Amino acid sequence: MSLLRTLDRTTCTSAISTPASRPILAFLCPLLYSEFSKRGFARNSVARRPRVPAPSADLMDSFFIQALVRAGSCQEHRRNMSASRRILPFPTKHHKTRRRHSVTLERKELKSTKSEGGPFKRVRQFAKGELQALVDYYGIKIDSEPEPEPELLDDGPLIWNVGDDHQPWPVKEPIQTVIIEKLEELIRDESSSHAEIYTCYRLLPTPRIVYLRxxxxxxxLHHLSIVERPNQRSMHRFLSILDDxxxxxxxxTRSEWTTAxxxxxxxxxxxxxxxxxxxxYVWRDMEKxxxxQGGFVTLxxxxxxxxxxxxxxxAETFIKEMHARKLKFHRHFRISLLYYYGVMGSGDAIRRTYQELVEAGDVVDTVxxxxxxxxxxxxGEPTAGEHVFERMKRLHAAKSNPSPMPHDWRERRLLGLKLTHESGKLDKxxxxxxxxxxxAPMAPDSRTYGLLIRHQAATAGNIDRVTELLEEMARDSVPIDGTIFIVILYGFNSFGGVRYSSWTRDKLERVWSEYLASVQDGLERTYFSPMSVIVGLKxxxxxxxxxxxxxxWEEVQQIWKPKPDESEKVLTALRRLVPKHPFFNGNM
Incomplete structure (x- = not known):
């Protein structure tokens, strides 16, 4: 409730109009009485003398409160207060200028030529503050809009781009020399794990990087940049060394920025x-x-x-930026363009990009x-995709001296770099x-069959075509990728369990047995995860x-030893699949 409303209504009005109060009010704020109010009153109200109650303690309290309020609304007092604010300014970060909203009040009987101010305005603001504080349990000020982040002043390049003339610092203890030699030995071995190299690097005292050549x-950094699939750990290792x-x-270097x-x-x-x-943000730090300046690989x-x-x-902006920088489109970028036009659903653009790739002299291979x-x-053109698949097999059979298909991801990476760089140097x-x-190899690999099986299993629901593709993979000795088993199990979950369906229980048992055997044999990209196990259980x-x-689920547990959080995810999904089963009495 407003503070001013605690006073008695009749007392409040009479205290202002009493003649005894005017000299003191004029003393506190003389400008208030330099002009008389232009508000009109009826004749009876002017002729009749107002009834003034006898002075009392409550009357004096209300009188002083009214005097202070009127003094606070005085223009001269405001000037003095604004001058004091200029002497001791508030921090601009926490006290910002608020917008003032003009409110037009239309009244039928009483109209005022001056803007309403003084205690009435303060009453409204105080009441509004009370309403806003109804839900303010913690007393925290909530901004209507988040404050914008301060703009980073671009004062030119920083010290990060100094010349590559680093000289290693001398070691302080002999053990540090042993650590550096061990680290260099690990780096020379391509099979060394990233965790082992990073752990050895962390053994050096801070700042670690300055002791290395x-x-x-x-x-x-080059060794840590070569990964089959980036994850948070690999990112943390690389970026922490970059910060050092x-x-x-x-x-x-530019390649290290691109890797980041x-x-x-x-x-x-x-x-x-x-x-x-x-x-x-990393790109901004690199260039600004x-x-x-980033090259074609960066973009x-x-x-x-x-x-x-x-x-x-x-994405279109980056294409325009490559044109503006006059960077040549290379093989990997055109492959990204194929993916882009596929997402956009433009089959004609896909064919046009492929023709440009061939005319540019880039080598065409399985990738x-x-x-x-x-x-x-x-x-949305799966039939055209099947047509390309059949032509791939015919073109590979017509090659006189094709290279063998790479067996792991490292060999595929080296082959891709070789075809990209050598094709750019040679005239077609x-x-x-x-x-x-x-x-260049052109034969379908696990990725090719996986694309077709994924469409037939997840979208078309054609288990017969899936079986043909699996038999073809076994005949041509193409290893089955772990993702292939997952999409087939997803097909059983989507199209199985219906009368006269081709997705039968016997076929599910055969696929499940092959999946368990592949995980046990440790085939590439074939493993158990909460997602794959849940799909199989469904x-x-x-x-x-x-x-x-x-x-x-018991068969999976004989091969896979899940972590507690992984086991909890599987058991939660399993409980939804078979609710109220006695199995969960001792497991949940």
Whole structure:
């Protein structure tokens, strides 16, 4: 309730109008009585003398309160207060100018030519504050809009781009020399794990990076940049060493900045707007603060991240930036363009980009054809994708000296780099280029079959075509990828358990047995995870009974030793599949 409303209504009005109060009020604020109010009153009100109650203690209290309020609304007092504020200003960060909203009040009987002020305005503000404080339990001030982040002043490049003339600091103890020699030995071995190298590096005293030679630093960052699939740990290792370089004012190369952008965008698997923003921040530091302009690989990484994050306008901006910088489109960027046009659903753009890739002299291999098939399926042309698949097999059979298919991800990476760089150096009319194109593998691999099986199992629901593709993989000795088992199990969950369905229990048992054997044998990219196990359990619950579903979980536990959180996820999903089962009496 407002403070002014605690006073008696009649007392409040009479105290202001009493003649005894006017000299003191005029003494407190003389400007209040320099002009008389222009408000009109009826004749009876003017002729009749107001009834004034006898003075009392309450009357004096209300009188002084009214006097203070009127003094606070005086213009002369406001000037004095504003002058004192100029002498002792408030911090601008916590006290910002608020907008004043003009409110027009229309009254039928009484109209005032002057804006309403004084105690009445304060009463309204006080009442509004009371209403706003009804839910203010913690006493925290909540801003209507978040404060904008301060703009980083671009005063030119920082010290990060100094010349690469770093000289290592002398070690303080002999044990540090042993650590450095051990680290260099690990770096020379390509099979050394990233965790082992990073742990050895952390044994050096702070600042660690300054004790290493420039050659050792470059080799270590290059080793840590080669990963099959980026994750948070690999990103943390690389970016922490990059921070050590910047702190020590040691030069960071363009390729190392590009790798940092790649880790920032792809470390969580699925690229979202947050990961894309992190990558853009690193790119800003690279070009605006370190004064190192990104090349075609840098913009390719940013373009791919923008497409995967669904920011297609930003992706088009990166294409325009490549044109503005007069950067040549290379093989990997055109593959990213195929994926982009597939997401956009433009089959004609996919074919046009493929034709430009061939005319530019880039080597066509299995990776390029997989991108074409995936893009056509994503664009809603699965029949065209099947047609490309059949032509792949015929073209590979017509090659005279094709290279063997790479067996692991490291070999695939080296082959891709070789085809990209060598094709850019050779003229497509030369014999060397023809030999390079003839040696490029064109046969379908696990990725190719996985694309087709995923469409047939998850979208078309054609188990017969899935069986044909699996038999073809076994005949051509193409290893089954772990993701293939997952999409097939997803097909059983989507299309099984229905009368006259081809997704039968017997076929599910065969696929499940092959999946268990592949995980036990340790095939590439074939493992158990909470997601894959839950998909399998859903397939069994769809096509079988609760007892067989629980037995499938027991078969998984014989091979896979899940972590507590992973086991909890599976058991939570299993409880929803078979509720009120006695199995959970001792497990949940």
């Amino acid at each position: 420039s050659k050792t630093i470059r080799a270590m 370089l910047k702190t020590a004012h040691i030069h960071v 952008i790649y880790f920032a965008a792809r470390s969580l698997g699925k690229v979202s707007a947050d990961e894309l923003q992190s990558a853009l 603060r370190a004064d190192i 390719n990484v940013l373009f791919d991240a923008a497409v995967k994050a669904g920011k297609y306008t930003l 390029v054809m997989n991108a074409v098939i995936a893009s056509l399926i994503r664009a 009319d030369t014999e060397q280029y023809e030999d390079l194109q003839d040696s 397939a069994f619950r769809r096509c079988t009974n609760p007892e067989r579903t629980l037995r499938a």
